[in-house]
Amino acid sequence: MLLDxxxxxxxxxxxxxxxxxxxxxxxxxxxxxTDILEAARQCQAPIMIETxxxxxxxxxxxxxxxxxxxxxxxxxxxxLAASERFRDIPVLxxxxxxxxxxxxxxxxxxxxxxxxGVGDQVLSPSTLSLDSSSLTEEQNIAxxxxxxxxxxxxxxxxTLEMEAGxxxxxxxxxxxxxLIEGVESLKPGYLAxxxxxxxxxxxxGEQNAFSADAVxxxxxxxxxxxxxHVGIALHGSSGLSEASLRAAVAAGVTKxxxxxxxxxxxxxxxxxxxxxxxxxxxxxxxDWKATAMDHGVQSFVCARxxxxxxxxxxxxxxxxxxxx
Numbered sequence: 001m002l003l004d005x006x007x008x009x010x011x012x013x014x015x016x017x018x019x020x021x022x023x024x025x026x027x028x029x030x031x032x033x034t035d036i037l038e039a040a041r042q043c044q045a046p047i048m049i050e051t052x053x054x055x056x057x058x059x060x061x062x063x064x065x066x067x068x069x070x071x072x073x074x075x076x077x078x079x080l081a082a083s084e085r086f087r088d089i090p091v092l093x094x095x096x097x098x099x100x101x102x103x104x105x106x107x108x109x110x111x112x113x114x115x116x117g118v119g120d121q122v123l124s125p126s127t128l129s130l131d132s133s134s135l136t137e138e139q140n141i142a143x144x145x146x147x148x149x150x151x152x153x154x155x156x157x158x159t160l161e162m163e164a165g166x167x168x169x170x171x172x173x174x175x176x177x178x179l180i181e182g183v184e185s186l187k188p189g190y191l192a193x194x195x196x197x198x199x200x201x202x203x204x205g206e207q208n209a210f211s212a213d214a215v216x217x218x219x220x221x222x223x224x225x226x227x228x229h230v231g232i233a234l235h236g237s238s239g240l241s242e243a244s245l246r247a248a249v250a251a252g253v254t255k256x257x258x259x260x261x262x263x264x265x266x267x268x269x270x271x272x273x274x275x276x277x278x279x280x281x282x283x284x285x286x287d288w289k290a291t292a293m294d295h296g297v298q299s300f301v302c303a304r305x306x307x308x309x310x311x312x313x314x315x316x317x318x319x320x321x322x323x324x
Contacts, residue, residue, distance in 0.1 A: 001091060002081040005159040008092045008126035009192045011046055012159075014324065015254040016219075016231040020317035024048035024094060024233075025309070026259035028055045030076055031298040032266065037086050038302075039309035045318035046090035048126075048255060049077055052097035056106075066106050071114040074123040078116075089322050092126040094161070096257065099131035104143060108150045111158055127192070129161035129233075137175070140164075141182035148187035161193035161255075166235040170214045171196035173221055180225045193233040193255055194222040198248075200236035204260050207239045212247040219252030231255065238262075245315050256316055262309075269304040273297050 003011065015022055023040075027033045027049050040047035051073055056062050062069020074093065081091040098107060107130060113122030128147060132140040144162055151158035164171040164179060176196055183191060196218045199209035215232050222230040231254025237245065238261035245256065273296075274281075280291040290296060313319060 002078045003092050003126045005157040009159045012192050013229050016229045021249045021253050021256045022048050023313050024050045024255050024257050029060045035302045040089045043313045043319040044322040045313045048092040050094035050096040075116050094127045097131040103130050112154050127159045132163050144183050148190050159192045160190045163195035166197050168197050195233035202236045212251045215251035269301040273300040
């Protein structure tokens with residue numbers, strides 16, 4: 001089932017209390033959505049699907065229109081999450097790297113609820129964040145406060161993740177204090193995730209600078225400043241070792257973003273499909289049509305991708321927590 005913001009907040013708190021993390025996968029196609037939910041079903045684990053602006057505007061969803069992309073993404077995910085196959089799996093939908101002039105208008109529209117085209121039904125993300133990489137501290141705080149104010153104006157719940165300069169090394173506790181207090185002092189209760197820099201990097205580079213100690217310090221500080229459980233969102237997890245991932249969860253990570261490595265695995269599987277099935281795509285081959293159909297490549301990709309997602313969920317300790 002697709003969770004609303006208050007249900008999402010409860011799941012994130014449960015994750016911190018029970019020391020597991022929710023895998024948050026950037027999915028850039030409907031086939032990826034299905035594969036990720038299937039991995040969660042097999043593990044009986046809560047799962048987070050997240051999208052960045054380039055997925056919303058991508059050909060599979062908005063085809064250049066981020067508002068259409070957000071609505072279409074939400075509808076497809078909601079239908080899957082409500083299906084008999086996946087209805088017992090807690091599914092969270094999160095906005096990830098949203099930046100530039102469209103950021104606040106798009107996130108406010110999503111917060112208010114986007115029309116689905118099915119009667120008067122509207123859908124909203126479970127949790128929201130924005131990309132702060134090009135923002136000053138003051139701009140970052142102001143943007144988060146504006147989302148809080150919008151939620152109060154339209155009387156809809158919102159659960160937020162706030163990030164610092166994730167790729168800028170380890171965020172100092174002084175910076176963390178200014179950012180978190182800048183929001184909490186004016187709009188308390190909305191932040192459920194804090195995403196500081198803890199030595200990881202987005203992309204597929206080396207991850208030798210990761211610090212579990214920094215995770216622990218930031219988790220304790222965020223919870224102390226807010227007076228409630230606030231877990232750490234780990235950005236740039238691609239390439240981290242199993243030992244580092246487990247240490248991150250033990251230190252207070254409750255959400256692990258997984259994008260670059262996930263995309264790499266799917267693209268390499270597709271590459272393998274076309275390399276090995278090339279002869280079957282020649283005109284006149286008896287299996288041409290079955291091979292050329294979308295099901296051909298997507299089932300091939302799934303067979304190679306699904307075990308990797310399952311393994312990631314298991315490393316993060318999420319298996320078996322869906323029922324709770």
